[in-house]
Amino acid sequence: MTSVLTGVPVSSGRAAGIVVTMPAPVAEPPVTTLTDDADLDQAADSVAAAVTAVTTDLTERAGRATGASADVLTMTAAMAADPSLSADAVRRIRDERATPARAVWDAAQQAAATLESLGGYMAERARDVRDVRDRLVAHLTGQRQPGVPDPGHPFVLVAHDLAPADTATLNPETTLAIVTGSGGPTSHTAILARALGIPAVVAVAGSESLADGDTVLVDGAAGTVDTAPAPDAVAALAGKRPERRTFSGEGRLADGTRVELLANVADGAAAQAAAASGAEGVGLFRTEFLFLGRDTEPTVAEQTEAYAAVLAAFAGHKVVIRTLDAGADKPLPFLTADGEPNPALGVRGLRTSWAHPDVLERQLDAIAAAAAAQPQTTVWVMAPMVATPDEAAGFVERCQAHGLEQAGVMVEVPAAALRSRWVFEHARFASLGTNDLTQYAMAADRELGDLAQLSTPWQPAVLDLIAATCAGAQASEGGRPVGVCGEAAGDAVLAAVLVGLGVTSLSMTPTALGDVAAVLAATTSDRCAQVAAIARDARDAAAARTAVREALADVLEPLGL
Numbered sequence: 156m157t158s159v160l161t162g163v164p165v166s167s168g169r170a171a172g173i174v175v176t177m178p179a180p181v182a183e184p185p186v187t188t189l190t191d192d193a194d195l196d197q198a199a200d201s202v203a204a205a206v207t208a209v210t211t212d213l214t215e216r217a218g219r220a221t222g223a224s225a226d227v228l229t230m231t232a233a234m235a236a237d238p239s240l241s242a243d244a245v246r247r248i249r250d251e252r253a254t255p256a257r258a259v260w261d262a263a264q265q266a267a268a269t270l271e272s273l274g275g276y277m278a279e280r281a282r283d284v285r286d287v288r289d290r291l292v293a294h295l296t297g298q299r300q301p302g303v304p305d306p307g308h309p310f311v312l313v314a315h316d317l318a319p320a321d322t323a324t325l326n327p328e329t330t331l332a333i334v335t336g337s338g339g340p341t342s343h344t345a346i347l348a349r350a351l352g353i354p355a356v357v358a359v360a361g362s363e364s365l366a367d368g369d370t371v372l373v374d375g376a377a378g379t380v381d382t383a384p385a386p387d388a389v390a391a392l393a394g395k396r397p398e399r400r401t402f403s404g405e406g407r408l409a410d411g412t413r414v415e416l417l418a419n420v421a422d423g424a425a426a427q428a429a430a431a432s433g434a435e436g437v438g439l440f441r442t443e444f445l446f447l448g449r450d451t452e453p454t455v456a457e458q459t460e461a462y463a464a465v466l467a468a469f470a471g472h473k474v475v476i477r478t479l480d481a482g483a484d485k486p487l488p489f490l491t492a493d494g495e496p497n498p499a500l501g502v503r504g505l506r507t508s509w510a511h512p513d514v515l516e517r518q519l520d521a522i523a524a525a526a527a528a529q530p531q532t533t534v535w536v537m538a539p540m541v542a543t544p545d546e547a548a549g550f551v552e553r554c555q556a557h558g559l560e561q562a563g564v565m566v567e568v569p570a571a572a573l574r575s576r577w578v579f580e581h582a583r584f585a586s587l588g589t590n591d592l593t594q595y596a597m598a599a600d601r602e603l604g605d606l607a608q609l610s611t612p613w614q615p616a617v618l619d620l621i622a623a624t625c626a627g628a629q630a631s632e633g634g635r636p637v638g639v640c641g642e643a644a645g646d647a648v649l650a651a652v653l654v655g656l657g658v659t660s661l662s663m664t665p666t667a668l669g670d671v672a673a674v675l676a677a678t679t680s681d682r683c684a685q686v687a688a689i690a691r692d693a694r695d696a697a698a699a700r701t702a703v704r705e706a707l708a709d710v711l712e713p714l715g716l
């Protein structure tokens with residue numbers, strides 16, 4: 156039997172280490188009462204012991220963490236130690252003969268409901284109380300602590316799937332590689348793993364057979380997990396992070412043609428890291444991360460501060476801010492509808508502003524204020540999920556009313572790609588969201604690993620849509636710039652194809668900048684046009700990729716790509 160499991164490669168690099176599996180979510184304890192002869196003092200003491208254990212664990216983890224995650228862990232530790240929570244749980248044990256786990260669960264539910272009724276900042280804390288609840292219940296019922304594990308040593312994380320909230324707490328210093336049983340190439344797990352430079356393979360068949368303590372070798376480029384790696388291969392990689400080619404300066408083809416190489420970021424810290432990686436600017440600022448995980452909209456002041464932090468990192472350069480892209484896999488309780496039958500085809504992206512124009516207005520207020528506070532940064536604004544020329548016109552008009560002149564659209568709906576000439580009558584620029592464009596062109600949910608062979612921007616149909624978008628831009632008055640900000644931009648081989656199709660800038664996770672810049676620097680405009688034609692001529696995605704790799708072999712081989 157082979158020792159190699161295969162999946163979908165989503166973040167390159169090789170790493171070897173010990174498996175730590177993601178714990179199962181903590182289930183609600185049954186509503187049972189203590190027997191008549193139960194020792195109530197002992198039950199009450201077990202709550203106190205759980206509080207001590209969980210607080211100590213969180214405090215120790217905070218000591219090992221840095222930055223925002225250290226702050227979150229310290230705050231959660233303080234919340235676990237809050238005497239009112241344990242006092243209410245003990246009261247439920249004594250008065251209602253509740254089991255300790257059930258008593259903690261109900262006490263925390265009550266505390267969370269009270270916080271939610273207060274609204275605003277307090278309502279945000281309800282989530283933290285539920286996190287503390289799960290930790291205490293896990294301790295009381297002998298389960299593992301929930302969330303991304305922190306075993307105190309580097310490890311390979313194995314999970315069925317990772318929620319955005321989990322991935323946000325990953326520590327790139329100790330997470331050597333990620334292996335998941337589900338997830339597609341443009342799922343959140345994949346995007347975040349690439350952003351953090353962690354090798355990752357998703358949709359791995361047989362990943363559930365991996366157990367804590369196993370040693371595996373993960374190859375994030377080949378999409379393999381070797382469950383019986385040779386000891387010398389493990390020793391050679393042990394504990395090492397993969398090396399990345401660095402980038403600094405300008406993106407240029409071998410013939411001098413400029414191709415702006417930009418970064419995708421979600422907050423000020425990521426923008427600073429991107430600037431340090433040499434990015435020429437930001438091609439996609441995903442603003443929704445400020446809104447996600449909250450029960451209420453951030454205030455204009457809060458938004459302004461967050462946007463200004465990103466602009467400040469790129470003084471003298473360009474930052475393309477995308478307005479809120481909520482809905483589908485990024486639901487927001489105050490904005491998006493629950494229970495849509497097909498959320499990816501529902502009220503998401505710019506469409507949320509139809510019923511809530513005020514949320515977009517306040518966001519544009521904040522963007523305009525941030526731009527005024529950081530006058531050295533060139534601010535462009537774009538809307539997600541634009542489908543028609545009228546939507547583009549409406550958005551551009553609203554931006555201009557806020558003094559934001561450089562307003563454009565994301566092209567991620569096939570209709571906008573095919574009709575781009577009319578979209579460009581209004582939009583000053585476009586950025587191709589190839590993750591969603593692929594999802595909609597191929598009718599393949601981007602989060603589903605089972606559809607990974609369809610979900611690739613190498614699909615010739617997707618390349619045709621990109622070509623149509625660029626043709627529309629070139630036919631527009633003065634020519635309009637078209638960038639790519641989907642994950643396709645960070646594929647160093649596909650980058651040459653995209654440029655050949657007429658794309659003028661590429662925005663990606665900063666760890667990809669070095670490889671993309673190196674391939675482009677060794678390729679001329681003519682060759683980019685040639686490989687674009689080769690790829691569009693291919694009958695399917697695999698053939699397109701193979702043919703382009705062959706055509707660029709003299710460029711790729713010396714670079715080890």
Ligand code: PEP
Binds near residue numbers: 439588590
């Ligand atoms: C895209 O769809 O390609 C894109 C960049 O947007 P997101 O991944 O945030 O949906």
Ligand code: MG
Binds near residue numbers: 539567588590
């Ligand atoms: Mg998108």
